[in-house]
Amino acid sequence: MSDYQHRARKRFGQNFLHDAGVIHRILRAIHARPGERLVEIGPGQGALTEGLLDSGAHLDVVELDLDLIPILQGQFAERDNFTLHQGDALKFDFSRLSEAPSSLRIVGNLPYNISTPLIFHLLDHAHLIRDMHFMLQKEVVERLAAQPGGGDWGRLSIMVQYHCRVEHLFNVGPGAFNPAPKVDSAIVRLVPHAELPHPARDHRQLEAVVRQAFNQRRKTLRNTLKGLLDADAIAAADVDGGLRPEQLDLAAFVRLSDQLPPLHNGTPSENHV
Structure with a gap:
């Protein structure tokens, strides 16, 4: 020492x-x-x-x-x-x-x-x-x-x-x-995980949806995701747009992110939370 x-x-x-x-x-x-x-x-x-x-x-x-x-x-x-x-x-x-x-x-x-x-x-x-x-x-x-x-x-x-x-x-x-x-x-x-339990089509899109959803966590999803996903896309993910983000589990967020159009040359979103 x-x-x-x-x-x-x-x-x-x-x-x-x-x-x-x-x-x-x-x-x-x-x-x-x-x-x-x-x-x-x-x-x-x-x-x-x-x-x-x-x-x-x-x-x-x-x-x-x-x-x-x-x-x-x-x-x-x-x-x-x-x-x-x-x-x-x-x-x-x-x-x-x-x-x-x-x-x-x-x-x-x-x-x-x-x-x-x-x-x-x-x-x-x-x-x-x-x-x-x-x-x-x-x-x-x-x-x-x-x-x-x-x-x-x-x-x-x-x-x-x-x-x-x-x-x-x-x-x-x-x-x-x-x-x-x-x-x-x-x-x-x-x-x-050896295998992801809820694999997203693109984890960068999952990050984008989660980030925007929790930017105003007291608002409902249909309001906080406005501009990213419309009411039809939220419904297509089998998610109630009247819920707040903290009420959704991981699988629901993955379904929401998979409603976004595929990224081709998109840059990864910032990882820092």
Whole structure:
């Protein structure tokens, strides 16, 4: 261990995990094994890193903060199963690590300011990923795992559940971190579907419909989707245009998106939710 103490940086949203009981519980949930390919995003001061390496899996870590690189190198560079990548996980090409389907297992204690865009960046590589275990703000996990009908059900829930099975594993209090955040955290497991349960003709169109529907979530679908789908198209999708968007399940949104004319040279819509 280096005796240099790195101070958490606000601009990176850093809160370092230090609670041994929570660390053990996370490692048990991940249950890494020899021969697996793990990727840790934002290892910080290495709270989870040592346990992941001890599993015998190969561990690639992606860290943005240059000040943490010598700390991590000092702790783990001599481990044969450790590879460090300095860079921004939001721009990292995860296919560099493996091109085998369902071969990568992703782990991370994610800062709030990058959690949603990073999850969507990873979903672009979903075919390479076996599962993802993340520490996130509890409210984000509740949105990820939400069901139709409640206030948490929205764009994030729908688009992540389109690609993955979501499991809210357990909550973590502020005292497990240094510095202690002002909010509770939670561990979530995301498992990309081997086969999509409700495949859309074009996921970019699904994103467009979901985005527009929830732009004004208190309005009815016939009003909020105006200009994208008319009343006949909504009815053709077997959807009641008098409902609000939070009342629709994923399958209904897929049916709505399939009413749009096919995109030929359209550009993908923004993934960030």
